Amino acid sequence: MIRESAEITSFWLKPEDGALLPFLPGQHVIVRMPGGGDSRVYSLSSGVADTACRISVRRDPSRDAGFTAMLVDRIKVGDALRINGPMGSFAVHPADSSPLVLASVGVGITPFLSILRSAIALRPTRPIHLFHCTDTPAGFAFEGELQSALRLLPNLQIDVLAKAPRCSEERLAFSQARLDAVRLVSSPLFGAGARIMLCGSPGFVERLGGQLRAHGVADARWTSELFIPAGKAHFQAGSASAGSFGVKVNATLEGAWGDASNLLEWIEAAGYAAPNGCRYRACGACAARLVAGKVEYLPGVTAPTDPGTVLLCTARPASDIELETDIHPIAG
Ligand code: FES
Incomplete structure (x- = not known):
């Protein structure tokens, strides 16, 4: 662990089996505490030739709770974290020479x-x-x-x-x-x-x-x-309960919604990668086809004009739903 500034801390992570997963510079990983539960996405800040992976996280000084605060305040050298990925299309090829x-x-x-x-x-x-x-x-x-x-x-x-x-x-x-x-x-x-x-x-x-x-x-x-500040990209407590709705993606993935932040994170928490870029309403890369059911969007996010399209990064089910998109199992 390295304190980079008053608010930013870096963690160097080594796989328990010693085998680093290949990644493209710019990609991110999903980090979970030992034992599962809550998770958060962080970009890798290490290079492809480094002998360990690095994430560098900002702990909001005004928040004592939340995943990043827990990571910075409680994780010690030698503790284990669960990492899924790397993934994401916000990336460059490291051997490319284009400006x-x-x-x-x-x-x-x-x-x-x-x-x-x-x-x-x-x-x-x-x-x-x-x-x-x-x-x-x-x-x-x-x-x-x-x-x-x-x-x-x-x-x-x-x-x-x-x-x-x-x-x-x-x-x-x-x-x-x-x-x-x-x-x-x-x-x-x-x-x-x-x-x-x-x-x-x-x-x-x-x-x-x-x-x-x-x-x-x-x-x-x-x-x-x-980069969405912790706590900003969540549905308000007390909005329509989505916990018991069923979600089906292609013929591959099916389960109960639970308490994920959005459909993209639900798919990732189930161990699959789906197309994504900005992870918050800007790029459209996460667009999926809504085959059946209804979704709702985060407060302030405008739904796509095509009712058959869902932006996974900012939506959650408002009924049982069925989606079609390109998913594949995440390594890690
Ligand atoms: S990932 Fe960019 S809009 Fe969803």
Whole structure:
């Protein structure tokens, strides 16, 4: 365990059998406490050549409860965690040399650390332009790791955008500004064909995504993943009880709903991977076909206009339901 900042802690995880599962930089895993029960999704922040997997989690200082608080406060070196995955389409191929423009805020930098560490190991000449937003420019989390990446990746440029001033240092540029789409598309790498990847809070990703669309940037040129603060992506207690509804996915998976956060997590908790990207209403990658029954959406989430389509990441059953989508067993 490594304390990266006042709020972010990294955990290095080694499989009990010693066999690390292959993954793509940017992918995530599902972490469960010993004995099962509650789970949470975390991006891997380690590189493909590291000898252990790393997750880096933000503990919200205003919350004493919740999965991440339990992880940070109770898990000790040597304890066992149950890991499913890796999975997710918010990822790059580590041996690819195509340019990338990355934009993150806070702990949203974690999948990009995986991309940088993997580039150091496999493709050190890959052109990468990282824009990272932080509230605390003095000694922000992973600063040492980014400095080291700058030394090892000759075509890496990092712009840190902060609320407070700090002097720039060689290729680590600081500015007291708010990141917007103009900066992203003004990167020389975007002009050279780079794909833009956004990662962070819903407000950050949705604001920049909206600006990219307004600038006419084609959907194929950018992708995103949202980090949902603990407790925000859940149905309100007291809304219609879904516990006893039955869920069927293809001819493969069938069971009672229970108390999962959403259909995507229900499928994953059953040991299957389903297509997904942002994991919170933005990308449409988790769209499944509703063959029978009704679903309801998280407060504030608009249902797709096609009533036969379900966004798994933000919906749960409102009756017995039957779905069709592409699922396969998760390794781990
Ligand atoms: S995973 Fe992006 S909308 Fe569901």
